């Protein structure tokens with residue numbers, strides 16, 4: 001059971017004196033000491049910013065500028081394309097030089113459309129946003145609109161559009177702010193809490209107001225006492241009894257929202273469900289700070305804190321980075337590479353993915369860059385057959401059967417994977433680490449998900465094509481029927497007309513006969529006719 005500290009009032013469903021456990025997980029050695037020792041630093045403005053149109057969950061944004069156009073810092077340059085979407089803003093002033101596909105940081109390694117800005121060094125701000133002095137005067141929809149206008153997405157790594165999440169509904173019992181990073185190398189949330197606790201607190205207050213929730217719990221791992229103390233001090237100074245800090249044990253992957261909810265409340269988010277289904281809404285502490293800036297200062301999301309670490313960089317630390325900045329500039333700001341740098345990862349050692357090179361830009365989802373030495377990356381031993389030891393199931397926080405998932409994924413028998421709840425897999429990598437046969441299980445699960453999504457997309461596309469085909473056939477059938485009916489009616493009308501004509505002719509003939517007959521009889525009756 002974890003030690004817990006509190007600030008604010010009691011009487012809540014979350015009882016910090018009683019925490020629960022989620023299934024599985026691993027106790028990993030923290031590797032944050034060096035990066036967490038330095039304050040948040042800055043990165044010089046790069047000459048070019050590469051801003052992908054898709055930095056969030058949902059449809060890519062649509063460009064709102066053209067090549068050659070001058071843009072200002074904070075100006076919207078791409079608008080959301082659909083409900084689940086987010087705006088993109090210029091992170092500095094300059095000229096749009098290109099809108100074209102560029103390599104982006106993504107596990108697929110593919111290119112995607114980006115807006116490229118050549119910066120002018122002036123950092124001239126856009127003036128289209130208005131700060132407000134009292135956010136409590138705004139309604140939930142007004143607050144949501146400000147969050148949407150600022151392009152805020154989940155900064156814990158998921159990058160789900162925050163305004164969409166805030167539309168989760170009413171009657172929620174608790175807001176949970178997630179400050180449990182739990183990846184061994186990542187400490188950007190810890191530094192944020194230590195240095196900008198007041199911002200996180202304001203974000204919590206804005207979110208409570210926007211969602212009309214009475215209470216908020218901020219979960220911070222129990223090995224980060226300075227972060228807890230900083231936030232508690234801010235809460236005390238504000239005298240806000242609605243918000244409490246709870247220290248949770250540092251067990252990986254506690255930062256997953258399902259796992260955190262289980263630890264705090266003992267409740268399980270149902271399979272295929274989301275936290276609001278059981279009355280909770282989770283936001284990362286970094287997202288809360290971005291919400292505070294968006295609502296109170298009108299600031300769009302144009303930068304974020306990134307942990308830059310690993311034995312491959314000279315001076316690991318956290319940096320405030322403009323979106324679109326190349327990773328190379330971050331490494332440079334940390335004293336450059338050491339001779340040990342062998343791998344470059346984005347997103348941490350457990351859930352991160354390798355980067356092809358350091359020219360790739362920082363995006364909204366970039367919480368960590370690891371320049372790892374060979375020793376830091378677990379050498380992959382030869383893969384051995386599965387011995388059905390069950391270790392993978394023991395550690396799986398989603399309570400899945402990774403060995404069963406693996407059997408089906410390996411033999412490309414993907415359809416049954418849905419029955420084994422493949423999509424509940426959070427790709428945490430615990431099963432990989434536990435597997436004595438060194439099977440890269442998570443890779444199989446990523447592949448299977450991608451393949452199933454592709455099949456679902458293909459199925460949806462062919463369903464649409466079939467529906468279109470059937471609609472066309474129905475339309476053609478209907479047109480043919482209508483044509484046939486018209487022809488029949490025309491023929492009937494012609495028959496009727498012909499019948500009328502014959503009747504008229506018969507009448508005329510009969511009349512003529514009558515006339516002739518009358519004339520004949522008149523002639524017979526005339527004097528001298530001899531009749």
Ligand code: SF4
Nearest residue numbers: 386387389390392435
């Ligand atoms: S841990 Fe590895 S060897 Fe053991 S059951 Fe799971 S997949 Fe098989």
Ligand code: SF4
Nearest residue numbers: 396425426428429431
């Ligand atoms: S990667 Fe997926 S299957 Fe493996 S332990 Fe994590 S949640 Fe379970």
